[in-house]
Amino acid sequence: MSLIERLSLAALALPGLLVGGEAQAGRAEELYHADFQYAHYEESKGRMKVDVFELSAVAPIGDKITASVDLVRDTISGASPILNIKNSDGKVEQYLSGASIFEQRDALAVGLSYAFDDVNVSFGGGVSGEHDYLSRHLNTGASWTFNKKLTTLSFTASVAFDEITPTGQSDVKNSKTSQKYLMGITQVINKNSLLQSNMTFAYHKGYLSDPYKAVYVEGVGLEDDSRPRHKFQWAWLTRYVHYFKTLNKAALHADYRLYVDDWGINGHTLELSWHQPIADDWLIIPRFRYYTQNEANFYQATFDAMDIGDIHSSDYRLTGFGTLGVGLKLTKSFHMAGYIKEVKLQMAADYNDRKASYQIGGNDEGSFDDFSFYMITASINMRF
Amino acid sequence: MREAPYLVKMSFHAMGSPCHIQFYVFKSAQEKHAKSVIKQCLSGLEQRYSRYRKDSLISLINQRAGSGKETAIDAEMLGLLNYAEQCYQESDGLFDITSGSLRNLWGVDKQSLPSEQQLANARALIGWQKIERTTSHVYLPIKGMQLDFGGIVKEYAADSIAQLLKNRGIESGIIELGGDIKIIGSQPNGNAWPIAIRNPSNQNNLQLSLHSGSLASSGDYERFQMIDGVRYSHILNPKTGKPTQGLQAVSIISEHCVVSGSLATLAMLKGKQGLAWLKENKLDFFCCEEDGTTHQHLSTYTLI
Numbered sequence: 241m242s243l244i245e246r247l248s249l250a251a252l253a254l255p256g257l258l259v260g261g262e263a264q265a266g267r268a269e270e271l272y273h274a275d276f277q278y279a280h281y282e283e284s285k286g287r288m289k290v291d292v293f294e295l296s297a298v299a300p301i302g303d304k305i306t307a308s309v310d311l312v313r314d315t316i317s318g319a320s321p322i323l324n325i326k327n328s329d330g331k332v333e334q335y336l337s338g339a340s341i342f343e344q345r346d347a348l349a350v351g352l353s354y355a356f357d358d359v360n361v362s363f364g365g366g367v368s369g370e371h372d373y374l375s376r377h378l379n380t381g382a383s384w385t386f387n388k389k390l391t392t393l394s395f396t397a398s399v400a401f402d403e404i405t406p407t408g409q410s411d412v413k414n415s416k417t418s419q420k421y422l423m424g425i426t427q428v429i430n431k432n433s434l435l436q437s438n439m440t441f442a443y444h445k446g447y448l449s450d451p452y453k454a455v456y457v458e459g460v461g462l463e464d465d466s467r468p469r470h471k472f473q474w475a476w477l478t479r480y481v482h483y484f485k486t487l488n489k490a491a492l493h494a495d496y497r498l499y500v501d502d503w504g505i506n507g508h509t510l511e512l513s514w515h516q517p518i519a520d521d522w523l524i525i526p527r528f529r530y531y532t533q534n535e536a537n538f539y540q541a542t543f544d545a546m547d548i549g550d551i552h553s554s555d556y557r558l559t560g561f562g563t564l565g566v567g568l569k570l571t572k573s574f575h576m577a578g579y580i581k582e583v584k585l586q587m588a589a590d591y592n593d594r595k596a597s598y599q600i601g602g603n604d605e606g607s608f609d610d611f612s613f614y615m616i617t618a619s620i621n622m623r624f
Numbered sequence: 625m626r627e628a629p630y631l632v633k634m635s636f637h638a639m640g641s642p643c644h645i646q647f648y649v650f651k652s653a654q655e656k657h658a659k660s661v662i663k664q665c666l667s668g669l670e671q672r673y674s675r676y677r678k679d680s681l682i683s684l685i686n687q688r689a690g691s692g693k694e695t696a697i698d699a700e701m702l703g704l705l706n707y708a709e710q711c712y713q714e715s716d717g718l719f720d721i722t723s724g725s726l727r728n729l730w731g732v733d734k735q736s737l738p739s740e741q742q743l744a745n746a747r748a749l750i751g752w753q754k755i756e757r758t759t760s761h762v763y764l765p766i767k768g769m770q771l772d773f774g775g776i777v778k779e780y781a782a783d784s785i786a787q788l789l790k791n792r793g794i795e796s797g798i799i800e801l802g803g804d805i806k807i808i809g810s811q812p813n814g815n816a817w818p819i820a821i822r823n824p825s826n827q828n829n830l831q832l833s834l835h836s837g838s839l840a841s842s843g844d845y846e847r848f849q850m851i852d853g854v855r856y857s858h859i860l861n862p863k864t865g866k867p868t869q870g871l872q873a874v875s876i877i878s879e880h881c882v883v884s885g886s887l888a889t890l891a892m893l894k895g896k897q898g899l900a901w902l903k904e905n906k907l908d909f910f911c912c913e914e915d916g917t918t919h920q921h922l923s924t925y926t927l928i
Contacts, residue, residue, distance in 0.1 A: 243887075244883065246710065485756075489758070
């Protein structure tokens with residue numbers, strides 16, 4: 241590259257020189273974005289496999305408005321646990337569905353955001369559907385940056401209306417509604433660190449059971465999964481980010497998330513990741529994650545006729561367990577002077593091991609429900 | 625049928641310089657909107673980058689030098705700092721936006737030459753590599769250090785206005801801010817815009833015409849197409865602390881005005897090696913040496 245090409249390339253990163261760009265402070269999103277992502281998720285023991293295809297685009301409309309659209313297609317195959325049974329030795333065994341399950345979920349979401357000087361407001365909505373499931377949702381949010389852009393407060397609210405018509409039970413139509421509220425604060429502490437804290441409240445009402453799951457009642461047989469008709473959830477995420485100037489601007493991200501719901505589940509997530517820039521716009525991110533939860537107060541692996549109440553579930557997601565995860569992500573950015581300004585390629589692999597015995601404080605449920613899963617993600621992000 | 629476009633002319637004072645803008649519009653609503661967008665853009669840039677305004681972002685950064693307090697920056701400021709860093713690297717440290725402290729020693733109102741001690745004191749406050757910055761913050765660690773986007777912001781403003789007008793469907797026009805020129809697009813009849821560069825050694829102007837791109841100059845002369853008024857330019861070498869010697873004036877033609885402007889300043893800073901450097905980098909230029917000899921290389925542009 242010649243001198244003039246090198247300087248022109250640097251100049252093209254200036255907001256005022258971008259095609260469609262504006263020489264104005266405060267608005268970060270001034271470009272068209274198009275992203276494509278593919279992810280493959282797979283569980284051990286022949287359980288679930290999910291392939292996710294996602295396409296999203298962001299476009300500025302005039303000076304202040306940004307529109308976005310997001311399309312997702314998931315295909316799900318493999319077996320999933322239906323119930324646990326006690327074998328003749330009195331040991332619990334998990335009973336999986338046949339491996340023929342094939343589901344396809346399609347989702348569409350659209351959004352608009354409007355930027356004032358220090359305030360950003362957004363509105364959005366979407367639908368997602370499977371052959372037996374339809375969900376419609378609306379959301380709105382606002383964020384306010386003040387204190388010389390060192391502090392950002394944000395609020396979002398969303399509501400979803402879901403309908404489920406279980407396969408083989410076509411005369412049954414169940415519905416639920418969900419409300420979710422988030423309040424967050426991001427505080428820049430100094431030039432090397434920032435702290436973020438988000439609190440989420442959610443309330444779900446209606447049919448919250450899983451129509452494809454059952455419980456085993458010793459001496460009696462099977463009963464349908466039956467959960468409370470309402471659920472309150474509270475989560476608090478705290479994230480600390482620290483930049484190390486001496487290590488080529490590497491960053492440590494440390495997250496802790498506390499989760500509590502009124503079904504009796506308390507969850508804790510600790511996640512650490514190290515963002516290490518290396519030469520030529522390469523970024524390598526190793527990460528470690530630990531999650532633990534205790535069981536819901538109406539969960540049992542199997543039930544006795546004596547102790548089963550109206551509310552009962554043996555869903556593996558409601559039991560006590562712990563998950564240890566490690567992952568590695570690589571990203572590479574290309575900055576260009578042509579029509580496409582930037583291309584970013586990302587590849588990530590995560591491996592997780594879930595075991596009852598990893599639950600903090602101990603768990604004597606046994607290993608019938610232990611499994612591992614991995615996820616591989618590849619994405620391309622383009623900016624025009 | 626599409627109506628014929630008409631010419632809008634604006635003359636005003638901004639960024640410490642006389643400015644002239646001409647562009648073609650199709651209707652008065654477009655004219656009104658374009659004018660307000662231009663004023664908004666210029667006042668916004670002055671508000672953020674003028675050293676003469678105590679409440680500007682640049683003044684805030686300068687006032688906080690050595691105080692331990694850093695300043696949050698936005699994407700634009702980050703872009704300008706990144707651009708300035710590129711200029712610093714390309715020039716082996718000659719183009720340094722922390723050279724502002726020298727200006728106080730060589731200001732036009734000064735009657736005597738600064739002492740060696742004064743120069744040494746000023747040089748201690750210079751050095752791009754001293755700046756502490758991240759993508760969100762900047763801090764000058766020594767009290768008295770100054771950032772000065774003098775050689776960048778006016779040219780960036782010309783590019784920005786051209787882009788703003790293009791975004792609003794204006795295809796034909798010329799922006800001139802204190803002698804730095806950016807073309808939006810040819811005149812509606814297809815003709816290029818006539819530009820004149822004054823030769824500082826005599827009164828013969830060099831005339832050329834531009835369909836697109838930009839022209840920016842550095843040195844002790846004024847360039848004009850529709851210009852009047854006087855401009856003083858003192859290019860100070862951050863390594864010696866003294867005004868550069870070798871070239872009287874340099875004009876550069878390239879796509880972006882901000883690039884033309886920084887290359888012109890860089891050539892001046894190169895002093896006696898400036899001419900060889902201009903040739904070596906195959907730039908489109910016009911320059912005048914101190915003895916009045918002129919040189920030019922304007923391959924891709926039409927001379928009238």
